[in-house]
Amino acid sequence: MNKREYADVVVVGGGAIGAAVTCYLARSGMDVALVELGEVPWGSSKRCDGHAVTYDSPPGFFSRFCKMGLDLFPKIIPELPCDIQFEPEGIGLLADDEKDLDTLHQTLEGKRSEGMNVELWDQDELRRHEPHVAPSVVACLNFWGDAKLNPMRLAFGLSRLAEKHGAAIHTRTQARAILKDKDAVCGVETDKGVIRCRRAVLCAGVWTPVIAHTAGVDVPIRPRQGHILVTERVRGLVGKNYAEFGYLAAKGGQKRSGVSRDMEQFGVAMVLEPTSDGTILCGSSRRFVGMDMTPHPAVMRAQAQRILHFFPKFAEARLIRSYAGLRPATPDGKPIISATEVQGLYVAAGHEGNGIGLSLVTGHVVTQMLKGEEPDFDLEHFRLDRFRQ
Template identity: 30%
Template sequence: MNKKADVLVIGGGVIGTSIAYYLAKQKKKVILVERYDHAAGASGSCDQMIIMQSKNPGVHLQYALASAEMYKTLSQELDYDIGYHKEGGMILIETSEEMEVMEDFVARQKEIGLQVEILTRKEAAKHQRGLAEHLVGATYSPQDAHIDPMKLNLGFAYAAKKLGVEILLNTEVTGIIQQGNKVTGVETNQGTILAPLVINAAGAWAPLIGQMVGLELPIKPRRGQIAVSEPVAPYVKGDVLSARYIVAKYNPDILEKSDDRAVQLGVGLALSQTEKGNILIGATREFVGYDLGNTREGIKEVLKNATRLVPGLKKMNFIRVMSGVRPYTPDGLPLVGFVKGLEGFFMAAGHEGDGLALAPVTGKMVADIIEEGKTFMDVSAIDPNRFNL
């Protein structure tokens, strides 16, 4: 197989397929290669949240809000039902220390334009049943939503294909072709593909692609373990997180110093219910390399945490656990943009747990930057060159 394209995208997850779709709308000839299959990495082993409240107030939240706007009409645009539901979300607060952190977080999020407020436990109980008595309150935002990640991934892929994108599954990149400091294509286990522009959208595996061109990407795989309940009648409304999740997400150093196993495992509540009625109960945040396994300890701590906050879950059965690695970066923001000194190499990875929330806006921004050299948002904060590559 010898093929040519204007742009070659590496990675068939939600980020890669979103980019392929928005590039194809700009009339680019795009080939997407994927080592295994769509939704084979984080896109198929995650929860389903499009949650604004977990985002750092700043550009992070601004990107998420731009994405949230796009999500409202994405099913229609892709002509594929991605299972979008906007039912709001809350972050459960257990202690007065957490309340202090969240009051500050919420105040700064409001300045960015997020509709969010702090509720007392009694008010929170009107939104969500089964809450523990010891909670001191919760934040609430009507802007949180969820989608079916596998449908999102496939929806982008199908829409991209309709626009002429060639998607090659079971096609693994084995090398990047370079002429001097210029990238001109890739070698795969299925043959050579020439393209003057190569986009690394390989998620948690992006560093392995980076190594092929001598880049030390600061992306690390971080494992999340999730338990899945049997289908039950509507129980969890919207997305439910815990304030500890926010701490786990943005302060990994604090966690390393703790001797509580749940804290060391980065356990924070992430609760939502699928269209079919399964409750997704997450999650850990662990640095264990590319180990995709589940551990008894990890799942136990996840379920202990969840039942402490929402004791009603104890009566339910779980049928499955799952596990996947997310692409962690040191500052919690992805790497999106051209890499300096390596012409024709573009980064679009490192979204960690925000891949779903940021997929549409990432695809749009990447297509804009490639087509016009600029986009509708300030992308300096996600410029890959902020790190010493």
């Protein structure tokens, strides 16, 4: 261990969450070291797409937490050493079933009452903006503040900013065990040596249960696989980001009508993210298949068919690659941002499909928690022991 043998706080895992936690801790003046198995980022944060959004949660506390997360991006961007390609161009939620219109109206009112800039387009208005949308689409609920960004640049930029504020970044270093003295954290054992510390924050995404287990702590996170298809550079197919209304049901694991058996069993719902490079990232799917990150042809086919259902003209675009990643999913789909029963041991993981958008706000509230300040958001919702009650 050459870089640092002591730190006040050790962060385990250098994905979007760990990089943000390290950055906010270091920026607040704390002595912090990050330990990452690979490079920053290495896990799910480099196998996802980059929506930082509020559209995918119904009005309520989680929606407000997502909004708080989104609002932090413009504040930190001027400090970052690289362009994270943040574009708050909005996302449209497409409904292809008249039965969903009442819920869309309720969502519109609920989100507006939470201060979000939301607007409903009817079929004609939508077609004026998106001439290639399928005739079956009846309405579009636009979330104008929602954004996209490049998650890899985000994690990398945050870790560099953390370093500038004095953090030690240990890449290619595996945390093997949390060391305890009686029932309090006293260090993190890595494959390169021990870093002594009084506090450790576990930000290892789907790997968090493994490292938490070494301290005797049970963390209920399961990997929920998802695929992305990437098109060649295309122009004029679609004007901005879109998702289908059924995405919320697929995320919640609910049954849906009007989808094929494969789409149902693979949790397929249309999501489109045109990147600043000109390619389009096409999602999404959700299934529990352990730690498998191999793209599966049947899932890819179902995903492509769902895109064509909403945008038939995508048949003209060639796919250049695909990948699969693992969403860290908790039993209720909400993250764990919490102290544990071991003194000095914290968990910031389990953000499922929102870890990129929630990275900054997680870093912010974890820093408040560790500094003994009143967090800006009620963290009761994200306690680890909610799963034991």
